[in-house]
Amino acid sequence: MRKTIIAGNWKMNTTADEASKLATEIKARLTGFNHAELLICPPYINLAQVSKVVNKSVIKIGGQNLYYEQSGAFTGEISGQMLKSVGCDYVIVGHSERRALFGETDELINRKLKAALDSELIPILCIGEQLEDREAGLTEKVLEKQLDGSLKEFPTDWMEKIVVAYEPVWAIGTGKTATPEQAEEVHRFIRDKLSQEFGGTVAEGLTILYGGSVKPDNSDSLFAEENIDGFLIGGASLKAESFERIAHSASKES
Ligand code: PEP
Numbered sequence: 409m410r411k412t413i414i415a416g417n418w419k420m421n422t423t424a425d426e427a428s429k430l431a432t433e434i435k436a437r438l439t440g441f442n443h444a445e446l447l448i449c450p451p452y453i454n455l456a457q458v459s460k461v462v463n464k465s466v467i468k469i470g471g472q473n474l475y476y477e478q479s480g481a482f483t484g485e486i487s488g489q490m491l492k493s494v495g496c497d498y499v500i501v502g503h504s505e506r507r508a509l510f511g512e513t514d515e516l517i518n519r520k521l522k523a524a525l526d527s528e529l530i531p532i533l534c535i536g537e538q539l540e541d542r543e544a545g546l547t548e549k550v551l552e553k554q555l556d557g558s559l560k561e562f563p564t565d566w567m568e569k570i571v572v573a574y575e576p577v578w579a580i581g582t583g584k585t586a587t588p589e590q591a592e593e594v595h596r597f598i599r600d601k602l603s604q605e606f607g608g609t610v611a612e613g614l615t616i617l618y619g620g621s622v623k624p625d626n627s628d629s630l631f632a633e634e635n636i637d638g639f640l641i642g643g644a645s646l647k648a649e650s651f652e653r654i655a656h657s658a659s660k661e662s
Contacts, residue, residue, distance in 0.1 A: 409613070410612070410613055410614065410615050410637050411444075411445055411571075411615050411637070411638075412443065412444035412445065412615070412637055412638045412658050413444060413445045413446075413447060413571060413615055413617060413637065413638040413639075414444045414445070414446055414447070414638050414639055414641070414651075414654060414655045414657075414658060415446075415447040415448070415449065415470070415498070415500075415532065415573075415617065415638070415639065415640045415641065415645075416434075416447065416448045416449060416641050416642075416645025416646075416651055417449045417472060417500060417503070417619075417640055417641065417642050417645060418430075418448065418449060418450045418451060418472075418645060418646060419451075419472065419505070419642060420451060421451070421646055422450060422451065422454060422646075424453070424454060424457060427450050427451070427454035427457065427458055428454075428457055428458065428461055430646065430648060431448065431450070431458045431461040431462055431467070432461055433648035434446075434448060434462075434467060434648045434651055434652070435461060435462050435465045435467055436648075437648050437649070437651075437652040438465075438466060438467065438652055438655060439465065439466070440466065441466050441655060441659075442466065443655070443656075443658040443659035444638055444655060444658035444659075445468060445638075446466055446467045446468065446655060447467070447468045447469070447470050447497075447498055448462070448467060448468075448469055448470070448645065448651075449469070449470040449471065449472050449498070449500055450469070451472070452471065452472070452486050455469060455471065455491070455494045455495070455496065456494045456495075459494050459495035459496075463495070468497045468498060469494075469495055469496050469497070469498075470491075470496050470497060470498030470499050470500060470529075470530075470532070471486065471491040471496050471498075471499040471500065471529075472499075472500050472503065473486070473499070473500065473501070473503070473506060473520075474486055474487060474488050474491055474499050474501070474520055474523060474524060474527075474529075475487055475520070475523070476516070476519035476520050476522070476523040477523070478523070478526075478527070487523070487527070488523050488524050488526060488527025488529050489527050491527065491529060492527050492528060492529060496529060497529065497530060498529060498530045498531070498532060498571075499524050499529045499530075499531055499532070500531075500532045500534060500573075500640070501517055501520045501521055501524060501531045501532065501533050501534065501558075502514075502517035502520070502521075502533055502534045502535070502554075502558060503534045503575075504534060504536055504575055504577045504580055505580075508577070513557070514553070514554055514556075514557025514558050514560075515557060515560075517533070517557070517558045518557060518558050518559070518560050518561075521533060521558060521559070521562075521570065525566055525569055525570075530569060530570065530571060531570050531571070532570075532571045532572075532573050532617065532640065533558055533559075533570055533571070533572050533573065534573045534575050534619070534640070535551050535554040535555060535558070535572065535573070535574060535575070535598075536551075536554075536574060536575040536576045536577050536580075536619075536620070537550040537551060537576055537577065537578075538550075538577045538578065539577070539578035542576065542578065547576075547594065548594075548597055551574075551594070551597070551598065551601075552601060555598070555601060555602070559605075562606075564606050564607065564610055567602070567606045567610045567614065568610060568613065570614075571614075571615045571616075571617060572598060572602075572614060572615070572616045572617070573616070573617040573618070573619050573640040574591065574594050574595055574598060574616060574617070574618055574619070575618075575619035575620050575640060576590075576594075576620050578620075579619075579620025579621050580619065580620050580621070580642065581621070581642055581643060582620075582621060583621050584620075584621060585620055585621040585622065585623075585626050585630070586618070586620055588629045588630050588632065588633050588636075589633075591618045591630055591633060591636060592633035592634065592635055592636060595616050595618070595633070595635035595636055596634075596635050598616055598635075599611045599612070599614065599616065599635055602614060615637040615638065616635060616636070616637050617636075617637060617638045617639055617640045618630055618636050618638075618639055618640070619639060619640035619641065619642070621643070622639045622640075622641045622644060622654060623644050623650065623654070624644070624650050624653035624654055627639065627653070627654040627657040628657045628660060630657075631657040631658060631660075638658065639654060639657075641654060
């Protein structure tokens with residue numbers, strides 16, 4: 409059975425007070441929610457306090473990134489074991505903003521995925537094409553390269569412990585969402601490709617999230633697609649009400 413996940417990526421938003429307030433409101437609105445795994449990913453500096461806020465609730469927390477070493481002279485970096493120690497269960501790896509603004513390569517992302525698994529975190533591997541790639545008909549090629557590089561030397565049992573998020577870069581923070589058909593086509597492609605490499609059982613069990621301007625008014629139709637198993641939400645996760653409304657897409661019959 410694939411797990412449904414509704415995840416919020418707060419990015420570089422929220423001061424300490426704002427983070428506690430937002431987490432408190434999300435927790436209150438979603439008490440007892442059991443239609444999906446609920447995950448919030450605040451900035452590193454707010455993780456410990458948000459962890460206390462959501463303790464013993466249905467809300468899980470995750471990091472937005474990690475470094476591949478566990479400790480040492482790596483000024484400014486955070487390791488998997490540090491994330492785990494403040495209560496994280498998940499970590500986002502290879503977000504398009506990390507790739508585009510901080511030069512993350514598939515090779516680096518591969519090391520980070522392995523480090524996350526070593527720390528018993530569930531990594532959410534982000535992949536997605538740029539607008540030029542899509543317009544040039546290169547979407548599948550780009551995704552294939554990202555998957556091959558990021559998942560290099562991955563044994564099958566590791567694949568059972570990760571989540572993939574398809575996030576077309578042209579849809580992130582732009583208000584332009586992929587149509588449900590466009591997203592479904594790519595999710596199917598990802599599942600088929602991984603099925604060829606890791607087998608049908610692993611691929612069918614893999615949770616594949618969609619991300620890119622998910623809002624309460626488009627989440628129902630996206631979630632209704634067979635291969636969309638939840639969302640990675642940026643902007644709309646910063647308002648408790650919209651996060652709650654999007655989460656409720658997972659509670660509706662499709
Ligand atoms: C994201 O940050 O992963 C994202 C999808 O952002 P937004 O929902 O704002 O497009």
